[in-house]
Amino acid sequence: MKPFRMLGRSIRDAVKSVIRNFSLSLASISCITITLIIVAIGIMASLNVKNFTEAIEKDMTIVVFLKNDATAEDAIEVEKEIKKISNVEKYTYQTKKEIKEKMQSESEVFKTVLNNWEEDESPLKDTYQVKVKNINQIKETALKIEKIDKVAVVRYGEGMVDKMVKAFASVEKVTYGIVIGLILVTVFLIINTIKLTISARRKEIGIMRLVGASNLTIKLPFIIEGMILGLLGSIVPVLVTTYGYYAFYRHFDGYLYSRLIQLIKPEPFIYQASIAIVAIGILVGMIGSASAVKKYLKI
Amino acid sequence: MDLIRIKNVEKKYKNGVTAIYDLNLAIEKGSFVFVIGGSGSGKSTLIKMLYREEKPTKGQVIVGGLDVAKLKNKKVYKLRRKLGIVFQDYRLLPKLTVYENVAFALECIGEKRDIIRIKVLKALEDVGLKNKVHEYPDNLSGGEQQRVAIARAIVNDPKLLLCDEPTGNLDPEKSMEIMRVLDSINKTRGTTIIMATHDKEIVNKMKKQVITLKDGHLVKFKQKGTYAE
Incomplete structure (x- = not known):
């Protein structure tokens, strides 16, 4: 008390x-x-x-565009190489066809434009979307991926973001x-x-x-x-x-x-x-x- | 049993003045002791060391079993609860009534309200101020104010009552009134009283133990003493 x-x-x-x-x-x-x-x-x-x-940062993805002439076998080779890089957390593969369908479903304009292209003259490329573990090393990881055979371009959220x-x-x-x-x-x-x-x-x-x-x-x-x-x-x-x-x-x-x-x-x-x-x-x-x-x- | 024991105490102030030289004293429980001496004799210093306003530079001061010299700042309150102190200038709080002033001492240590009431009224009765409970200190005479201060000092039933020139501001008649109050406290409550004073008349009339100090030295410790030069 x-x-x-x-x-x-x-x-x-x-x-x-x-x-x-x-x-x-x-x-x-x-x-x-x-x-x-x-x-x-x-x-x-x-x-x-x-x-x-x-x-x-969670959304930051490295997009890997494969060369136009890359075959399905080449894609598997690239996948193996990507897998080896330690900073890679996960990746998804999209063929040009999947991308085309996705884009068409998102916009009317794309729907008509993309329909005009045949499969082999499509400007779209097969892609891997790669997520990394450590965002600070995204640049190094991107460079490594770029060196892989059959990889055309690598893009990630550099610059403005x-x-x-x-x-x-x-x-x-x-x-x-x-x-x-x-x-x-x-x-x-x-x-x-x-x-x-x-x-x-x-x-x-x-x-x-x-x-x-x-x-x-x-x-x-x-x-x-x-x-x-x-x-x-x-x-x-x-x-x-x-x-x-x-x-x-x-x-x-x-x-x-x-x-x-x-x-x-x-x-x-x-x-x-x-x-x-x-x-x-x-x-x-x-x-x-x-x-x-x-x-x-x-x- | 001795309530206070002082062994080989020396007090040297920071400015180099030595107020007490090698003092040895034992004061029995229940006694009434005057400490006399001129200005600068060290009587105030002695009183201050008893409630640990000052620490001795050398030696031991034991009050009610507590070694005052070794008492840490944080633990001083333990000593203060065992004793009551009365000063020349009363030190009452002007915004509080007589009752509140006395009750303040108990509130500070967290006493229960109903116990405070009983103890405060008893203390005020002992000093003869039961009819002035609701007055403010400024409306009281000097003698009455000092009695309020005494009531505050004894309200917690201390074993020891220290008085530093309590009659210093009062005329002889009021001074004797205060002395009668102190004497009755000493007799009825059994409180040990140590009083520093330079009032010859009081010392001679009261016929109590007298400690005489001069320039920091103990000159005499007499039973039923008088104020001798």
């Missing part, structure tokens, strides 16, 4: 103190709010980037930097807020020491105060996260610019993000006040 009594007392004192130093509390809360909004945007942006870059993924990765890094900087500023502001409450209660703390309050009992109200500031500061960011992301998702209909960039579905993503934001808010408040208590309550 005793720990609960002490906790109740600490919470009461902490709430009192937040209200008593309202203007400074408000400053800290606003700072936490701004920080957390940016943190929230950062979290959601980076998770989305991660989500679609992973999707893109690659560059886009890299660009997003650097955006992610910059976001992290800004977020960390803002968190530090907020921690300093909380240290100042708590420092003020400590100095306002110096006399009380002195008496607490004299009558035998343990150090934890003396420190707890201040740490809880920091946590309350963090909690109050995370209300607006949580609202921004939930409603903002919903609106964003609906506005773009789940895709950004192209079908390539697929957004994460709002549920349960926004709830997870909200929990993370509240946790960061409380933690920042706690760290700030704990270090203030450590610095200014040398007991």
